[in-house]
Amino acid sequence: MSSSSPIPFNRPSLTGKETKYIEDAIKRCHASGDGFYTKSCHSFFEEKLGIKKALLTTSCTHALEMAAILCDVEEGDEVIVPSYTFTSTVNAFVLRGANPIFCDVRPDTLNLDDTKIERLVTSRTKVIVPVHYAGVACEMDSILKIAKKHGLYVVEDNAQGIFGKYKGRSLGSIGDLGTLSFHETKNINCGEGGALLINKAEMVQRAEVIREKGTNRSQFFRGEVDKYGWVDLGSSFLPSDILAAYLWAQLERWQSIQSKRREIWEGYQQNLTNWALNQGVRLPVIPAHVEQSFHLFYLILPSLEERSRFIAHLREQGIHAVFHYQALNSSPMGLKLGGRKGQCPISEKLSDQLVRLPLYNSMTEEEQWRVIDAVLAFQVRSSEKAKTESLAA
Numbered sequence: 001m002s003s004s005s006p007i008p009f010n011r012p013s014l015t016g017k018e019t020k021y022i023e024d025a026i027k028r029c030h031a032s033g034d035g036f037y038t039k040s041c042h043s044f045f046e047e048k049l050g051i052k053k054a055l056l057t058t059s060c061t062h063a064l065e066m067a068a069i070l071c072d073v074e075e076g077d078e079v080i081v082p083s084y085t086f087t088s089t090v091n092a093f094v095l096r097g098a099n100p101i102f103c104d105v106r107p108d109t110l111n112l113d114d115t116k117i118e119r120l121v122t123s124r125t126k127v128i129v130p131v132h133y134a135g136v137a138c139e140m141d142s143i144l145k146i147a148k149k150h151g152l153y154v155v156e157d158n159a160q161g162i163f164g165k166y167k168g169r170s171l172g173s174i175g176d177l178g179t180l181s182f183h184e185t186k187n188i189n190c191g192e193g194g195a196l197l198i199n200k201a202e203m204v205q206r207a208e209v210i211r212e213k214g215t216n217r218s219q220f221f222r223g224e225v226d227k228y229g230w231v232d233l234g235s236s237f238l239p240s241d242i243l244a245a246y247l248w249a250q251l252e253r254w255q256s257i258q259s260k261r262r263e264i265w266e267g268y269q270q271n272l273t274n275w276a277l278n279q280g281v282r283l284p285v286i287p288a289h290v291e292q293s294f295h296l297f298y299l300i301l302p303s304l305e306e307r308s309r310f311i312a313h314l315r316e317q318g319i320h321a322v323f324h325y326q327a328l329n330s331s332p333m334g335l336k337l338g339g340r341k342g343q344c345p346i347s348e349k350l351s352d353q354l355v356r357l358p359l360y361n362s363m364t365e366e367e368q369w370r371v372i373d374a375v376l377a378f379q380v381r382s383s384e385k386a387k388t389e390s391l392a393a
Helices: 018-027 036-049 060-070 087-094 140-150 201-211 217-221 241-252 254-279 304-316 332-336 345-353 365-376 382-392
Strands: 053-057 078-082 099-103 125-128 153-157 177-181 194-198 298-300 354-356
Touching: 018 036, 018 241, 036 053, 036 194, 036 241, 053 060, 053 201, 053 241, 060 087, 060 153, 060 177, 060 194, 060 201, 078 087, 087 099, 125 140, 140 153, 194 201, 201 217, 241 254, 254 365, 304 345, 304 354, 304 365, 345 354
Parallel strands: 078 099, 078 125, 125 153, 153 177
Antiparallel strands: 053 194, 177 194, 298 354
């Protein structure tokens, strides 16, 4: 093990005013939901992303659960989801009684394969859920065309793609609904948190009701009704204004945060490209019409054995690199819900081959060079190098 300090996969960091704003939120005597800082965050997203309404939630998971209710997902409905994603993408709809229909991902961007969606549509399909993996946009024009043809909702899971764009449009602003995550591993974070992005004006009022435990409390406080009561389904999805204060401090510095992450991401790309070509390793693919969020940097190794060797090699240098999702179609729960092994071959390969390098807002140049030098010192066994060709093509 290296004598240098360990390099974690992620290290949450402060921008400087988080604790000041948290203290101020308490002093304002409105530390619960929808206080000064929550409203500030809402206004920021609505203006910056060009959406009808933003609503902070306690997590991206809760934002997805709200989306499922807003789309009137019911028992027996079908929802098309990528197999290579986090469980929240699917759980939010399964909780409403829906059946997930697993779709494989593209071999280039690792996003929902738009060329395979339409064949999965049936009379029971209600929603398509594109996940912008690594903050790189899905092919939204194609997805929206399919949705319009079949009368389907589109819910963008943009947990990783804050400030990313597709053909000039902000991710999360393109479908009917979008979601964001502010988990500590994300570019902008408040420890735990999320947001629902609403792009249909007719959904705004009901979204407020769902978020307020099924009551029209928000309308009451605006003076739109003379009393409030239970009018719809809902739950307690509001984060405290203390979390929003933390988040606001991060949003104030969003440009410097994004600039720093871009610098780190491009440092990996520039210094690892030749090594990757020589070793039969795939780096991220960013289409020309996409502006990514610089959320993560991954490598696709030739095999599970090589990935395991690679992670162990970095660990010996005091560097923590991790793999990502397991294909949901072949997971224990996925199999119970109708998935089957071999259904999504690219997703299943990624489960064995993809590894993420450390990338966090406070990463120093010295730390990154330690990672780069350790990666460059790794040699893939020559007999294994050709095995990524089917994924990299």
